[in-house]
Amino acid sequence: MRIYRFGIAIPLLLAFLACTTYRIEKSETANIRLDSLVTAPSSASVEAIIKPYRDKVNADMTEVLCISSEAMYGGRPESPLTNYCADLTLEEANRFCTAKHPEIKMDVSMINRGGLRIPLPKGEIKTMTMFELMPFENEIVFLKLKGEVMLEFINHLAARGGEGVGGLRFGIKENKAIQPEIGGKPLDTTRSYWLVTSDYIANGGDGSEILSKSSERIDTGIKARDMFIQYFKRMGKEGKTVTAKTDGRIYDAK
C-alpha cells in the first residue's frame, strides 16, 4: 500500500515563467487566464453531436411569429407589457376552457411583472423572443377563489404596487385595493371567481400564499411560454399587428 501525503505548495510556476517570460509574472499570480488570448479550436466530435440539435433549435428560434407595432415595456401599477400578457393569458385560458372545460370560464388573469424578463421589441416577435421573455418552465393553473379570498389576493397585488392583470380593475390607496371590479362589475364577495395564473404564483410565489386558500385547482400542464407562442403565432397567421395599451385598469387612487 502506497501512502501519499501533502506538502506545501511552492510558487514554482512563477519561477518557471521568470526564466523565459519575465514580463508575464509581474502582473499575475499563479492562477493564469493566459489562454483568454488564444482562440481555442473546437472539438470536431463534439461539434458533430451538437449540430443536429442546434439546427433544430435555431430553425425554431428564428421563426417570426408576428409583428408588433411598438416596443412594450413592463412597469407598475400597470404597463403595456403586463396588460398585454395578462390579457392574452385570459383569452387563451378561455379558449382552452371552451375546448376542455366548457363548464368553467376564467374571470381574472394574473401574470407577475417579475416573470416577464425583457420588454417585447417593436417589429418581429420570434420564438427566441418568447424564450427570453419567459425563460422559466412555468405552467398555467386555474384556481377557484371565494370572493373574499379574491379580494384578499387583489389587496396583495395592490400592496405590491400592481401586477399584470386581466379582467380586473382597481385603484390603489395606501397600499390597499379600492373599488375592485371584475368583468366590469364590482367584486361580489358572496360568489366565487376563477383566476388563471402560473404555478409559480399559485404555489405562493411573490408572497401570494393566500392562493393556498383556493377552493378548487386545475393544473393544466400547459407551459406559459407555449401558450404565448401559440397566441402570437395565431396573431401572425391572422395578419394582426400586436399593439399595446394602458387603460387605467390599475390606478393610483389619491
Added chain:
Amino acid sequence: MQNRRTFIRSLGAGTLGAFVLNSPMQAFAKSELIQLTILHTNDFHSHIDPFPKDAPRNAGEGGMAKRAAMIDQIRKEQKNVLVFDAGDIFQGTPYFNYYKGELELKLMTEMGYDAAAIGNHDLDNGLEGLDAQLKNAGFPFINSNYDFTETILEGKILPYKIFKKQGITIGVYGLGIELDGLVSKANYGKTKYLDPLEQALRMEKFLREEKKTDLIVCLSHLGYAYKEDKISDVKIAAETFHTDLVIGGHTHTFLKKPELITNKSGQQVLVNQVGFGGLILGRIDYFFEKEGKKHTRNNDNLSIK
C-alpha cells in the same frame, strides 16, 4: 498587463496553446512524482454554444466544443486526468427547454467527465426529469446529503466514488444545497435534505480511514460563501478534517485562483469555483510522491474563449 498581451500575441496562438496547456510542473513529472490533473466546471447552465456574438457580456466566449478541445489537449499531455462538474448543468438556454438535458449529458459523456454533483436546477424538471436523462450520462452523479430512498432516484445516485490513477486513490463525495424554498416541492418530492457538514464529516472519515484514499474531493453545490451563517463551500473546507479539495458551485463565483482555507487538522485545503456558463475550466494539478517526500500542487483556471 499590456506588456503581457503584447508578448503573448507575438508568440502566436499555436505556440501559446501548447505553452499554456503544458504544465510548468512537468519537470517534476519526469522524476518520481506522479501528477494528477483535476479539471472542473460548475453552473454551466446548458451553455452548449459560445455566448452569442451580441451578448452584453462574454460575447463569443465559452462553448462545449471548445471546452472539449481544451480537455482533449490536456489529456494528450497528462496521463492522469479527472474531470468533474459541481452541478447546475441544466437550465439557461433553449437547449434545455427543448431537449431537457439530453444534449448536455451526452456531450459531457463524450468529453469524458468522471462525475457531477447535483445542483438545484438539475431538478427543474423534477426527480423524474433528472431520472429520465440519467441514461445519457456515462458518468455518475454523486450526492451524499440528499436521501432519495423514497423517490424514483433511489439507488441511482452515488453517495461517493473512488477513482484510481496510477496507484493513487481519489475519494469523491458530493453535497447539495437545501431544497426547500429553492426548488418547488413538486420537483424534489420526498427527497430528504440532510445536514451537509454532518455528511461531509461522515464521508471523509469513511474515505480516509476505511478506504484509505490519498486525496479526498468534495463536489459541492452549496455556494462559495455567505454573509449570513449558512453552510458553504468555504465552511465545508474549514470545518472538515480530511477533505483536500472543495470544487464548488451555485453562487457563480469567479475565483481568480482557488482559495486556501485552513481545516480542522491545520492543513491547507483548496476551494475553487469557476463562475458559470462554461466560460472557464478549472485546473488543479497535484503532484504525489511516496510518503516522506513533498507533495505539491499547482492550479490554473483556464478561460474558454
